[in-house]
Amino acid sequence: MSRPGKVPDRLAQIVEDFELCEGREKLELLLQYAESLPPLPAWVAADESSLEAVPECMTPVAVAAELVDGGMRFYFKVPAESPTVRGFAAIVEEGLRGATPEQVLDLPADFYLQMGLQEVLTAQRMNGMSAIVAHVKRLAVAQLA
Amino acid sequence: MNSVYAHPEYLVETEWVAAHLNDPAVRLVESNEDALLYETGHIPGAVKVDWFTTLQDRVRRDFINQSEFEALCSGLGIANDTTVVFYGDKNNWFACYAFWLFAYYGHRHLRIMNGGRLKWTQENRPLSKDVPAYPAARYHASPPDRAIRAYRDDVLRQVEHHLPLVDVRSPQEYTGELLHMPNYPQEGAMRGGHVAGAVSIPWATAVNPENGVFKTADELRRLFESKGVLPDQEVIAYCRIGERSSLTWFVLKYLLGYPRVKNYDGSWTEWGNLVGAPIEKGPGQ
Numbered sequence: 001m002s003r004p005g006k007v008p009d010r011l012a013q014i015v016e017d018f019e020l021c022e023g024r025e026k027l028e029l030l031l032q033y034a035e036s037l038p039p040l041p042a043w044v045a046a047d048e049s050s051l052e053a054v055p056e057c058m059t060p061v062a063v064a065a066e067l068v069d070g071g072m073r074f075y076f077k078v079p080a081e082s083p084t085v086r087g088f089a090a091i092v093e094e095g096l097r098g099a100t101p102e103q104v105l106d107l108p109a110d111f112y113l114q115m116g117l118q119e120v121l122t123a124q125r126m127n128g129m130s131a132i133v134a135h136v137k138r139l140a141v142a143q144l145a
Numbered sequence: 146m147n148s149v150y151a152h153p154e155y156l157v158e159t160e161w162v163a164a165h166l167n168d169p170a171v172r173l174v175e176s177n178e179d180a181l182l183y184e185t186g187h188i189p190g191a192v193k194v195d196w197f198t199t200l201q202d203r204v205r206r207d208f209i210n211q212s213e214f215e216a217l218c219s220g221l222g223i224a225n226d227t228t229v230v231f232y233g234d235k236n237n238w239f240a241c242y243a244f245w246l247f248a249y250y251g252h253r254h255l256r257i258m259n260g261g262r263l264k265w266t267q268e269n270r271p272l273s274k275d276v277p278a279y280p281a282a283r284y285h286a287s288p289p290d291r292a293i294r295a296y297r298d299d300v301l302r303q304v305e306h307h308l309p310l311v312d313v314r315s316p317q318e319y320t321g322e323l324l325h326m327p328n329y330p331q332e333g334a335m336r337g338g339h340v341a342g343a344v345s346i347p348w349a350t351a352v353n354p355e356n357g358v359f360k361t362a363d364e365l366r367r368l369f370e371s372k373g374v375l376p377d378q379e380v381i382a383y384c385r386i387g388e389r390s391s392l393t394w395f396v397l398k399y400l401l402g403y404p405r406v407k408n409y410d411g412s413w414t415e416w417g418n419l420v421g422a423p424i425e426k427g428p429g430q
Contacts, residue, residue: 031181059179081234081262083181121180122197 005108011095018115026120033094034087037076040064044075051077054135059085059128065139071098072143074136084121088112088129092136104140109133150362151402155395157230157256159265165230166190172227172279176243177234177262186272188232188265192221192279196239196388200246208410214250215284222279225252232258232265236352241391245408249294251287257395263357293394295381295407297415297422300340303381304423309374310343311382313393314413318385319345321426334417340383341423344372348389351396365401376403383409383416 007015021029044050044064051062059082064075074096076089091112096104112129150156165171166189173191175183183193194200199217200208209217223229229247233240237257244255258265266272295303303310317323321337339345350368352359359365374380380397382390387410394408409416416422 027181027184031184034181034185080185081182081266082179083185084179087181120198125180125197 005106005111006103007107007111008096008099008103010097010099011091011107011111014091014095015111015114018117023120026115026117030087030091030117031083033090034083037078037086037090037093040075040077048077051075052135052139054131061085061089061128061132063089063132063135063139065136065143067101067143068098070100072096072101072104072136072140073098074139076132084125085128085132088132092129092132096136101140101143105137105144107133107137109137148361148363150400152399155256155399156259156359158259159268159270162188162230162232162258162265163270170226170228171230172221172223173230173232173258174221174240174243175233175262176231176239178239179234182234182262184274186274189271189273189275190277191232192277194221194243196242200243208246211250211286211289214246215286218252218284218286219281222282223252224282224284226254227282228254228256230256230258232261234262236263236349236357236392237261238348238389238392241395242388245293245391245394249290251290259359260357267356292405293398293407295383295409295411297409297411297419299407300381300383300409300411300416301422303379304341307342308378309380310340311369311372311374311380311390311393311397312339312343312345313348313382313384313390314339314345315347316345318413319343320428321424334413336417336424338417338424338426339413339429340416341425343383343425343429344374345429346372346374346393348384348392351393359396359400362400365396369397369401376401379405379407381407381409383412385413386410387412 018026018029050064054061054063062077066073074093076093078086078089118126173188174194175187175191176194177183180195202209229252231240231244240257240261244257247255312319319339351365380403382393384390387408390408394406397403398406
């Protein structure tokens with residue numbers, strides 16, 4: 001049967017940082033993440049077919065993945081006019097950097113609820129995060145195959 | 146056929162806004178779907194409202210009440226005679242919602258900036274990260290204008306009298322194939338489909354996708370009249386939570402001049418959960 005999954009250490013630290021923020025501070029921190037989302041690496045930018053679209057209604061999000069020394073790296077493309085979703089992508093990019101594919105699959109799908117962003121963004125807006133998490137898990141599965 | 150909007154004074158162009166950035170009689174208000182977009186840069190001098198943290202009651206399912214609305218306006222430096230110009234992302238979707246709420250509490254001088262953020266940025270006009278603060282204004286709201294808000298009983302009456310209901314959601318939501326917008330599962334309902342007798346006119350068809358500008362009066366008139374939505378009857382528009390339909394409400398009431406138009410903010414997340422409510426599935430009319 002299922003057992004509780006584990007949040008990788010890097011991501012757990014980010015979750016805790018958000019948890020410790022109150023109200024508006026959570027949004028300010030999310031904005032910092034949105035602004036820190038790294039540009040696509042040259043090999044992805046040169047060949048955008050390496051990006052997979054995350055099926056999401058209002059915001060076009062695309063992601064590519066590779067395995068570097070046994071750890072996952074995710075590369076996201078999110079429009080600048082969607083900073084909330086950029087913030088979600090940056091949290092996942094940084095928090096899961098170097099995690100093994102097994103660790104990515106072990107991540108609880110609702111890990112982000114502990115950050116409390118739904119209090120300032122609405123539960124509906126958190127669906128972008130759910131979609132991103134579901135998609136990086138699919139990319140992790142592909143690395144195991 | 147009349148090719149001009151019925152009430153063009155409720156619409157301003159980006160040029161007009163650029164020329165009124167320092168006009169103390171004008172308050173620019175940004176209202177977005179994305180809760181962080183304002184912070185990445187907004188029109189200089191614009192204040193922000195957020196539909197969730199600013200405009201909704203935190204406990205009940207409802208928007209803010211009259212005294213909370215007065216406090217909001219006061220804090221944003223909006224007086225009763227201030228001209229309030231709304232704009233935002235995603236075809237002014239949430240800007241129209243904020244406009245509707247201000248109209249509900251009787252604010253008289255309301256505008257939508259045609260094209261919203263999209264057109265402003267396409268024209269390389271300035272954006273600023275400075276969050277302005279304005280001196281508190283005195284504000285007295287009018288009693289709610291029930292003539293622009295539909296409750297579920299109004300919708301039921303509309304069904305029983307075979308009067309026009311406009312469903313502005315995606316075609317898949319209308320037919321009942323989807324219980325929610327793609328990837329918005331928590332805004333679902335127990336039943337899929339549409340209010341019995343409603344016609345499907347997706348909200349974004351009123352806007353040119355390239356620049357977010359409203360379509361011409363002739364195009365809009367054809368869009369609604371071809372579906373049997375005529376100005377001589379009361380019309381109710383709805384979507385999932387009443388925000389997309391605010392844009393349709395604005396189009397019908399101000400651009401086409403329909404005299405009696407209501408927005409049903411309970412929308413599908415209420416109707417699709419209501420025991421015994423008349424629903425139809427499939428392509429409809």
